[in-house]
Amino acid sequence: MLDGGNDERVYRLSTSQRAMVAARAREIYDRDAKDRQKAAGGDRKSAAAKSVQANLPEPIREQARDQAGKALGVSGKTVDHATTVLEKGSRSHRGDV
Secondary structure (H helix, E strand, O other), rough: OOOOOOOHHHHHOOOOHHHHHHHHHHHHHHHHHHHHHHHHHOOOHHHHOOOOOOOOOOOOOOOOOHHHHHHHHOEEEEEEEHHHHHHOHHHHHHHOO
C-alpha cells in the first residue's frame, strides 16, 4: 500500500495527476475491501453470518476511494472523478491529466 503520501515526490505531482494515480490504486483498495467483506461473513445473508455474533460496535471503515485519496493527498470525491475519466474517458482525456 501507499504510505499516506509522506513521500515528497508524490507532492511534486499536480492534484489531477495524484487523483489519477489514486484512481488506479483504488483497484487495490477495492480488492482489499472485498477480501475483508468475505472474511467478515460476506453480505450477511449466509447462515454463518446469521449465527451468533458478538454485540460489538462496528469499526469505523473508510471507503476504498477515501483510503486511496488519503494515500495521495486528494479527496475521495476527486478519486471518483478520476476513476470516471479512466473508465469512460477517451485516450486523449486520460493523457491530459
